[in-house]
Amino acid sequence: MKGIVSICCFVSLLLLQATGEDEVENAPFALRDKSHIEETLRLATDDKSGDYAAALQRLRKIYHSAIKPMEQAYKYNELRQHEISDGEITSKPMVLFLGPWSVGKSSMINYLLGLQNSPYQLYTGAEPTTSEFTVIMHGEKIRSVEGIVMAADSSRSFSPLEKFGQNFLEKLIGIEMPHKLLERVTFVDTPGIIENRKQQERGYPFNDVCQWFIDRADLIFVVFDPTKLDVGLELEMLFRQLKGRESQIRIILNKADNLATQDLMRVYGALFWSLAPLINVTEPPRVYVSSFWPYDYAPDTSRDLFKREEISLLEDLNQVIENRLENKIAFIRQHGIRVRIHALLVDRYVQTYNDKMSYFSDPELVFKEIVDDPDKFYIFKSILAKTNVSKFDLPNRDAYRDFFGINAISSFKPLTTQCSYMSGCLLAKIEKAITDELPALLSSINSDKQPGLSSCEVTGCGEKPKNRYRKN
Numbered sequence: 001m002k003g004i005v006s007i008c009c010f011v012s013l014l015l016l017q018a019t020g021e022d023e024v025e026n027a028p029f030a031l032r033d034k035s036h037i038e039e040t041l042r043l044a045t046d047d048k049s050g051d052y053a054a055a056l057q058r059l060r061k062i063y064h065s066a067i068k069p070m071e072q073a074y075k076y077n078e079l080r081q082h083e084i085s086d087g088e089i090t091s092k093p094m095v096l097f098l099g100p101w102s103v104g105k106s107s108m109i110n111y112l113l114g115l116q117n118s119p120y121q122l123y124t125g126a127e128p129t130t131s132e133f134t135v136i137m138h139g140e141k142i143r144s145v146e147g148i149v150m151a152a153d154s155s156r157s158f159s160p161l162e163k164f165g166q167n168f169l170e171k172l173i174g175i176e177m178p179h180k181l182l183e184r185v186t187f188v189d190t191p192g193i194i195e196n197r198k199q200q201e202r203g204y205p206f207n208d209v210c211q212w213f214i215d216r217a218d219l220i221f222v223v224f225d226p227t228k229l230d231v232g233l234e235l236e237m238l239f240r241q242l243k244g245r246e247s248q249i250r251i252i253l254n255k256a257d258n259l260a261t262q263d264l265m266r267v268y269g270a271l272f273w274s275l276a277p278l279i280n281v282t283e284p285p286r287v288y289v290s291s292f293w294p295y296d297y298a299p300d301t302s303r304d305l306f307k308r309e310e311i312s313l314l315e316d317l318n319q320v321i322e323n324r325l326e327n328k329i330a331f332i333r334q335h336g337i338r339v340r341i342h343a344l345l346v347d348r349y350v351q352t353y354n355d356k357m358s359y360f361s362d363p364e365l366v367f368k369e370i371v372d373d374p375d376k377f378y379i380f381k382s383i384l385a386k387t388n389v390s391k392f393d394l395p396n397r398d399a400y401r402d403f404f405g406i407n408a409i410s411s412f413k414p415l416t417t418q419c420s421y422m423s424g425c426l427l428a429k430i431e432k433a434i435t436d437e438l439p440a441l442l443s444s445i446n447s448d449k450q451p452g453l454s455s456c457e458v459t460g461c462g463e464k465p466k467n468r469y470r471k472n
């Protein structure tokens with residue numbers, strides 16, 4: 001009789017986890033102890049919000065005074081389509097959840113935030129349930145925010161999402177709530193990937209929206225279910241979008257306590273076999289094997305292993321939180337380097353164009369010759385020879401054919417003329433920010449000094465900050 005009861009309890013546990021239901025009446029199993037979440041993420045420790053805010057203000061000032069003027073003068077945003085707003089500078093680290101439908105993405109967020117059995121828990125189920133992009137963020141009280149409101153609020157970092165259309169904004173929703181973890185990080189839950197549905201049926205450019213969030217995420221959890229390891233076209237497209245972000249990807253094999261140990265080993269190998277063609281890197285992403293939901297692990301499973309895996313994942317998340325300011329500074333510095341390279345290239349195009357033009361020259365023919373074959377005029381090679389730019393940082397040559405296709409070359413001024421008596425030269429200001437001001441701000445944080453200190457002798461400015469989580 002006891003054996004039958006034990007089997008019934010185990011079957012009930014499997015059914016509950018498969019459906020993702022967080023609320024079951026008279027459940028015959030206990031809730032899991034969650035004290036390790038607060039301990040690992042150090043939620044009880046005071047967050048130095050004052051010092052953090054002061055450093056962000058200093059970072060914002062450097063960006064607006066040294067980098068943004070060069071962006072605007074040489075229309076960098078039309079080349080990369082990535083405009084940095086104040087909301088993005090001051091935003092918290094973003095953790096993005098991706099994966100097929102009904103693999104436990106929403107249940108995992110409910111578990112980390114303790115939302116189960118509350119009115120604001122994310123809806124879960126065995127069928128595809130999450131049809132919206134849901135942003136879970138900190139607020140003084142629990143409330144939902146419509147996507148149209150989020151995009152219209154310039155103080156947030158989501159205003160650029162308006163470009164994806166009103167149909168998408170109707171599928172974007174924000175949830176604000178007072179929570180210690182959300183004071184330090186923002187979670188983004190995404191619709192599950194359904195291989196038999198065409199992208200056009202969603203009513204908005206799903207892949208483009210995913211790319212927008214991927215480009216801004218500090219940590220990306222790609223979640224899988226042991227029973228859903230098939231790789232289709234939409235999942236392949238997702239991993240192509242993740243190319244270059246491998247250091248931020250963490251693969252999660254969820255609901256692992258549904259399987260016996262031997263079956264789990266086979267599924268683990270099958271997962272790598274399926275993903276190997278999609279992840280073309282020397283060091284594969286870290287894979288976490290556990291069960292992320294509020295109820296206890298199934299009996300006769302590797303509960304100690306699952307607990308250690310969960311703590312390891314939480315430590316990974318905590319590292320992103322602890323390094324959020326350093327990552328933000330490094331991101332702005334890398335952005336400044338790209339803007340500087342872009343300005344140098346445009347300046348070189350302008351110089352070459354002016355040198356080739358004569359009284360009898362046809363402006364269109366001269367310009368077409370330069371854009372079609374920039375190597376003939378040593379445009380890119382001259383940048384490498386005369387500056388300290390790495391050849392690996394140079395953008396694609398074809399991108400400038402499109403860039404000058406919508407921006408007349410005559411609308412740009414040479415860098416030597418971009419100077420004023422009061423504010424100085426744009427090139428000198430952005431170079432100072434890259435080599436002095438931003439490294440000094442980073443060093444002052446690492447040495448627990450006030451962000452306002454900027455002496456190179458004290459901070460050792462010029463050292464390039466290391467950054468694991470931003471795209472190189």
